[in-house]
Amino acid sequence: xxGEILAGAAVLLLFALFLYVAGMDGGAEWGGADGxxxxxxxxxxxxxxxxxxxxxxxxxxxxxxxxxxxxxAAIGAIIIGYFFGYYRGRxxx
Amino acid sequence: xxxxxxxxxxxxxxxxSLPVVVYGIYRINQLAKERRETLPLLxxxxxxxxxLSSLKLPSVTGSCSHPTGAGMGAILFGPxxxxxxxxxxxxxxxxxxxxxxITTLGANVFSMGIAGPAVAYLVYRxxxxxxxxxxxxxxxxxxxxDLATYLVTSLQLALAFPSATGGVLExxxxxxxxFALTQVPLAIVEGVVTALIFKYIIQxxxxxxxxxxxxxxxxxGKLKEMISA
Numbered sequence: 001x002x003g004e005i006l007a008g009a010a011v012l013l014l015f016a017l018f019l020y021v022a023g024m025d026g027g028a029e030w031g032g033a034d035g036x037x038x039x040x041x042x043x044x045x046x047x048x049x050x051x052x053x054x055x056x057x058x059x060x061x062x063x064x065x066x067x068x069x070x071x072x073a074a075i076g077a078i079i080i081g082y083f084f085g086y087y088r089g090r091x092x093x
Numbered sequence: 094x095x096x097x098x099x100x101x102x103x104x105x106x107x108x109x110s111l112p113v114v115v116y117g118i119y120r121i122n123q124l125a126k127e128r129r130e131t132l133p134l135l136x137x138x139x140x141x142x143x144x145l146s147s148l149k150l151p152s153v154t155g156s157c158s159h160p161t162g163a164g165m166g167a168i169l170f171g172p173x174x175x176x177x178x179x180x181x182x183x184x185x186x187x188x189x190x191x192x193x194x195i196t197t198l199g200a201n202v203f204s205m206g207i208a209g210p211a212v213a214y215l216v217y218r219x220x221x222x223x224x225x226x227x228x229x230x231x232x233x234x235x236x237x238x239d240l241a242t243y244l245v246t247s248l249q250l251a252l253a254f255p256s257a258t259g260g261v262l263e264x265x266x267x268x269x270x271x272f273a274l275t276q277v278p279l280a281i282v283e284g285v286v287t288a289l290i291f292k293y294i295i296q297x298x299x300x301x302x303x304x305x306x307x308x309x310x311x312x313x314g315k316l317k318e319m320i321s322a
Contacts, residue, residue, distance in 0.1 A: 003228065003289045010285040014278050018151040028155025034094050034192075036156055036271045037250060041097065044254045044264055051096030055191035068189045069147050072182075076143030083137045087297035 095187070095194030102253040107199030113207050114180055117173035124174075131170075134294070134301055138166035139178040141290065145283060146182050146205075152275040160283035161242050164235030165290065167210030168217045169307055179206030204245035213238035227308070227316055228288040236284030243272040296320055 021028060041049055059065035098106070124131050145162030152158060166175035183201050186192040193201050213234040220230030247268035256263040294302065299313045308316075 003292050007285045007289040010282050014150065014152075014282050017153050017278060021153055021155055022151075026155065030151050030155060030157055032149065033152075033156050033158040033272055033275045037268055038094070038097065040264075040267050040271055041250070041254055044256055044267065049097075049099075049254070052099065053096040053196055055095045055187070055194065057188065058191040059189070065190060069149070072147040072185060072190075073144050076140040076145075076147070079136055079140035080144065083133055083140075084293055084297060087133075091297060 094197050095191065096196060097194070098197050098200055098249070098253055102249070103196045103199060105199075106197075106203050106249065110176070110199045110202040110207060113173050113176045114202065117175070117177035120171075120174050121177060124170075128304065131301055131305060134169060134298055134305075135166075135174070135178075137294075138169055138175070139181065141165050141287075142178055142182050143185075145286075146186070150279055150282070152278050154271075154275045156271070156275050158243070158272070158275045158279060160279050161205050161209055161239050162283070162287075163205055163209050163242070164213040164231075164238040164283065165287050167213035167238060168231065168234055168291075169302070169305060172207055172210035172214055175210040176202055176206035179210075200246075200249050204242045204249060208245040209238040209242035212241040221308075227312065228291065231288040231291050232284040234284075235287035236280040239280035239283045240273060240276055243276040244269065247272045292320060 022030075059068060121135070124135065142162040142165075145160045147159070149157045149159045161179075163175050163179055166178050180198075180202050183193050183198055183205065187195050187198060216237050217230055217234035220233060221227075225233075247265055250268045251261045251264035254264055255261045256267070259266075295313065295316050299308070299317060302308045303310055303313055
């Protein structure tokens with residue numbers, strides 16, 4: 001039980017920190033760190049760097065992007081659940 | 094970040110990653126032939142990377158990033174096999190999410206699939222040798238691997254975009270502030286979650302971990318006793 005409590009506490013702490021920073025309203029936008037890195041590249045090159053190729057396909061909207069991200073998480077979660085369910089069930093049989 | 098690594102850097106990272114991925118595929122084939130009992134665990138390690146790398150979490154810096162999940166695969170199977178697992182996830186994200194990229198795939202496989210896992214592997218082995226608590230070893234291995242991945246990403250960008258005034262070092266500081274700092278709390282969460290999932294693996298598949306030489310029989314016995322107590 002100790003492990004579960006520790007893991008839960010770590011996740012809660014991260015969430016509390018997030019709420020604290022969000023509550024301070026320092027103008028945080030909660031964008032992706034890679035987007036910010038693109039800003040750093042702009043700063044370093046004086047805005048002259050243009051990506052020399054763009055993605056073949058981009059999700060047409062934020063909704064579709066989050067759909068595909070959820071799908072990725074779901075595929076992983078199904079396999080994890082199957083693995084532990086199968087072997088736990090076999091042990092108790 | 095498609096197109097954000099200029100020539101010759103994207104080619105450099107492809108060349109460095111390719112042999113590791115090829116060796117990883119060879120090792121997976123070996124497992125599939127000679128140690129089929131390890132394959133469910135391999136699927137689990139891949140699935141763990143799928144889940145963790147899909148979760149964009151908010152961090153204290155006011156931006157979001159995602160953990161990698163690669164530490165677990167590295168502890169169980171070593172860096173080469175983990176590189177192949179990461180490649181699968183990175184291709185999915187590059188093709189369907191415009192996240193990452195095909196031209197930056199080499200660089201991303203190197204940071205997430207090779208550098209991070211190498212750190213996880215070495216930290217875990219080092220901690221085990223110094224008889225550190227099993228779960229604490231897993232925590233450090235996974236958390237430091239996560240952090241190392243983003244430090245290497247920062248270095249990759251710094252090499253490609255050295256600052257006009259302070260060179261690579263100054264750029265590394267700038268990218269590191271964005272990536273590595275954001276990553277610190279996420280790395281801690283990844284370390285804790287990875288340690289927890291290893292508790293469950295010990296319960297159901299500890300014997301396979303012994304066969305993979307991740308842990309010895311005596312230690313496994315003690316850990317199992319601890320869980321059931």
